[in-house]
Amino acid sequence: MEILWVLLALVMLGFVVVPYLRRGRGTITQVPAGHPDAADPVNYGFAREEELDVRMPGPDQDLLDVLDLVQRTQDYRAAQQLLAGTGAEGERRWQRVQAFAGAASLELQQRPGGAGEAPGGQWLRVWRTEMPKDAGGAAVHAEFLVQQAWRTAAPGTDEFRIIMEEARAACGEAALLAPGDPVPYLVELAVARGLGYSQQDFEQVWLKILDRAPAHMGAHLAALHYWCEKWHGSRQQAYAFAEAAAARAPQGSLLAAMPLFAVFEHLPEVNLVAGFHQSETVTKAVHGALHAVHSARPDDPMTAHVRHLLVFFLVRGERWAEAMSQLVHIDGHVGALPWTLSPDPAAEFAVYRALAVAGYEANGGSPATLPH
Secondary structure, three states: OHHHHHHHHHHHOOOOOOOOEEEEOOEEEEOOOOOOOOOOHHHHOOOOHHHOEOOOOOOOHHHHHHHHHHHHHOOOHHHHHHHHOOOOOOHHHHHHHHHHHHHHHHHHHHOOOEOOEOOOOHHHHHHHHHOOOOHHHHHHHHHHHHHHHHHHOOOOOHHHHHHHHHHHHHHHHHHHHOOOOOHHHHHHHHHHHHHOOOHHHHHHHHHHHHHHOOOOHHHHHHHHHHHOOOOOOOHHHHHHHHHHHHHOOOOOOHHHHHHHHHHHHOOOOOOOOHHHHOOHHHHHHHHHHHHHHHHOOOOOOOHHHHHHHHHHHHHHOOOHHHHHHHHHHHOOEOOOOOHHHOOOHHHHHHHHHHHHHHHHHHOOOOHHHOOO
């Protein structure tokens, strides 16, 4: 399996490779491009790397259609209508708020304005001006400010703090406009992490979310960041938070996958040894996540997030067939952890997918035997 760990080492070092791999008596070997024995993901109906959508973890055609319309026309009304018709308590509203905010933030980054040119994201400013009492617009604006802080300033600087303080005020305004909506408090979780809320103050925000949406997977993932060792908690606190969420997960909830995200957030610096990914801690977390996706509702938009992380761990644990089973469900979209941590999410996903295909074929698999 030397080639496997060499390729993964290159991925971790930030270099992107497109491996041409083939099966051979249970091993993976590298072959030249175009070799007839090369494993080709396209043979399994998977999308080509250049076709992978980096915007979202899974499909949401209504959102994509509206995003295209808003950015093409610079008219916010389609976005306002979509959010108004999206239930407040579900995961999809949170994902759509993030998507609209991210689109406006990226537009502003690409077109900062000046010299007679209007800045990008102007549609969000118009939305807030023309509909100041619209809860959706207020939530998008708050999330926009959070993304601006992380994108344009370094944590700890005065600029970062000023933007985050503005975001905190925007969260309060959004919460007043929609008392039962957990999303403004979800946005504030990122503010709490950035501004370094005390654990007591963080818990106050968290309790407001639990009152409104106690099984909200997106909220739990956002809260997990705060409890991680690299922010304001520790490995023990993050694991305890994730395991408690999994323990109280209702039937069909993806919260059973939380321990896997805690493991990912605390991966050791050197973890290319297969034994780590086959350890009891990782194996238990992977099994919990597999159970979660198996029992989740088919339309749960957070399932894709779990499946993407499963691919990462299953490939590293050399569980090729199980990795392929997850790829069948998520291929085509790569806007999720761990790929989004890479400068080129599509390329990084393609490396892991190629490894899964090659490992699957090296152990007797083929397109005809691929589970669906």
